[in-house]
Amino acid sequence: MSTRSTLVVLVLALVVGVAVGYFVPRHFPQWLPGHQAELAAPGSAPATQAPPPRSRAPTVVEVVEVQRAPLERRLNAVGTLVSDESVMLRPEIAGRLREIRFNEGQQVEEGELLFRLDDDVAAAELQQARANLALAESKFRRSAQLQQQGFISQQAQDEAENALRVERANVALAQAKLDRTRILAPFTGQIGLRNVSVGDYVTAGQDLVTLQAIDELKVDFRIPETYLPRLSVGQALSISVDALPGAWRDGTVAAISPLVDVSGRAALLRARIPNPERQLRPGMFARVNLVLDTTEAIMVPETALVPRDDQQFVMRVDGDRVTEVAVAIGQRQQGMVEIMQGLEAGDQVVVAGLQKISDGSLVDATVVTHE
Numbered sequence: 001m002s003t004r005s006t007l008v009v010l011v012l013a014l015v016v017g018v019a020v021g022y023f024v025p026r027h028f029p030q031w032l033p034g035h036q037a038e039l040a041a042p043g044s045a046p047a048t049q050a051p052p053p054r055s056r057a058p059t060v061v062e063v064v065e066v067q068r069a070p071l072e073r074r075l076n077a078v079g080t081l082v083s084d085e086s087v088m089l090r091p092e093i094a095g096r097l098r099e100i101r102f103n104e105g106q107q108v109e110e111g112e113l114l115f116r117l118d119d120d121v122a123a124a125e126l127q128q129a130r131a132n133l134a135l136a137e138s139k140f141r142r143s144a145q146l147q148q149q150g151f152i153s154q155q156a157q158d159e160a161e162n163a164l165r166v167e168r169a170n171v172a173l174a175q176a177k178l179d180r181t182r183i184l185a186p187f188t189g190q191i192g193l194r195n196v197s198v199g200d201y202v203t204a205g206q207d208l209v210t211l212q213a214i215d216e217l218k219v220d221f222r223i224p225e226t227y228l229p230r231l232s233v234g235q236a237l238s239i240s241v242d243a244l245p246g247a248w249r250d251g252t253v254a255a256i257s258p259l260v261d262v263s264g265r266a267a268l269l270r271a272r273i274p275n276p277e278r279q280l281r282p283g284m285f286a287r288v289n290l291v292l293d294t295t296e297a298i299m300v301p302e303t304a305l306v307p308r309d310d311q312q313f314v315m316r317v318d319g320d321r322v323t324e325v326a327v328a329i330g331q332r333q334q335g336m337v338e339i340m341q342g343l344e345a346g347d348q349v350v351v352a353g354l355q356k357i358s359d360g361s362l363v364d365a366t367v368v369t370h371e
Contacts, residue, residue: 058364061353063317064301065367066343071297071333075290079221081241081273083282085187085213091117092180094203097196104193108211112185115208119181126174129167136160136167189213190278217273217280218254221288222266230292231256237271237290241280248289249273249280299336304349305329314343315350315357317365322350324359 095117102114143160146152185191192210196202219239223231235253240246251273260267271288273280305327306313312329315322327342343349348365350357357363 056362058320058362059353059356060364060366061315061317061322061350061357062368063348063350063365064304064369066298066300066339066345066347066349068296068345069299069336070294071299071331071338072294073292073331075223075227075292077221077223077288077290079219079239079286079288081280081282081284081286082218082220082270083189083212083214084216084218084272085189085211086282087186087211089114089183089208089211090205091115091183091202091208092204093117093177095181095201097198097200097202100194100196100198102191104191104209106191108185108189108191110185110188113182114185114191115183117181117183117202119178122174122178122181126171126178129170129174133164133167133171136164140164183208185211187211187213212282214275214278214280214282217275217282219251219271219273219286219288220268221271221286222261222264222268223290225260225265225267227292228256228260228267231267231269231290235291237288239271239273239286239288241284241286243281243284244279249275253290297330298339298343298345299333300339300343300349301351302332302335302337303351305337306354314339315354315359316343317348317350317363320362320364322357322359322361322363 097115098118099116100114101112101116102108108114140160140163143152143157147154147157189211190213192212194209195207196209202208231253233253233256236250237253238248238250240248251271253269254272255270257268257270300314304314306315306324312327313324314327316325317323325342328340330338330340332338348367350363350365351368353363
């Protein structure tokens with residue numbers, strides 16, 4: 001296209017633009033952006049104006065009243081369960097096992113026969129000692145009669161009496177040797193897994209089987225020395241074990257070691273835990289929860305907390321609006337949390353509807369009771 005043609009096109013476009021800008025506002029106003037032509041029929045009522053925007057309605061929330069409640073100050077520790085009584089049964093003499101009188105894992109009573117060694121030699125020695133004792137008693141009686149009649153001296157009488165005493169001691173010794181061929185339960189408990197069989201030759205001191213009394217268990221645990229002034233024998237505690245999740249067992253402190261571990265600056269405590277069902281076993285890892293004391297504290301439900309970064313906040317209701325308040329929390333207990341700073345008894349805090357409000361929001365609060 002030539003330069004002259006281009007110039008003509010530009011002039012025509014300019015003329016059209018001027019014409020549109022002049023005639024459209026005067027003769028065709030309905031074409032203008034944002035302008036509404038009245039399309040209603042003659043005589044109709046004028047269009048109503050849009051209502052002004054409404055103010056935002058208050059947010060419905062549930063609140064609880066902050067109250068003071070008893071709070072148990074607790075100390076957490078870890079420990080190990082230990083049998084109330086525990087022993088490894090071992091023979092005092094060497095010999096061949098003739099009889100085993102229990103089943104592995106069985107409950108046995110104190111004094112019940114568990115093992116019997118070959119006792120033929122010991123039984124024969126006891127018979128021999130008893131025979132010698134009978135002879136010594138007979139000699140002593142005759143010597144006593146003869147001494148009264150003056151036929152023997154006092155020395156002979158003393159020698160007969162001494163021989164009697166020796167034979168009595170020999171009987172007691174033979175009886176003791178025979179008794180050592182029988183291994184009895186030293187206390188009532190649960191027998192373990194044996195390491196020997198009938199016919200085995202065992203030596204003195206050889207491990208045979210364990211016996212554990214587990215109707216009541218001990219738990220040994222350590223606590224920092226700074227807590228020692230707040231501890232005493234008989235103090236209540238509870239424990240839990242991984243094998244029984246969610247189950248807590250109550251017990252009491254039975255003893256406090258007089259020594260403090262120099263390396264860890266901790267004191268060793270021993271508590272007793274009833275175990276009538278025998279579900280707990282020695283050697284289990286235990287979490288110990290020790291009650292130090294009980295105080296009055298400001299408590300709120302855990303659902304009232306709004307965590308942000310490293311801080312905790314609550315929404316306190318002031319009139320018909322909420323205020324975000326930073327709080328310092330302490331111990332937690334059964335769905336409640338201690339408020340150490342930031343709230344007072346009688347304040348109301350939001351526990352339901354926190355996601356829909358923020359600092360300064362207008363609320364319609366319903367007071368509920370925390371279960």
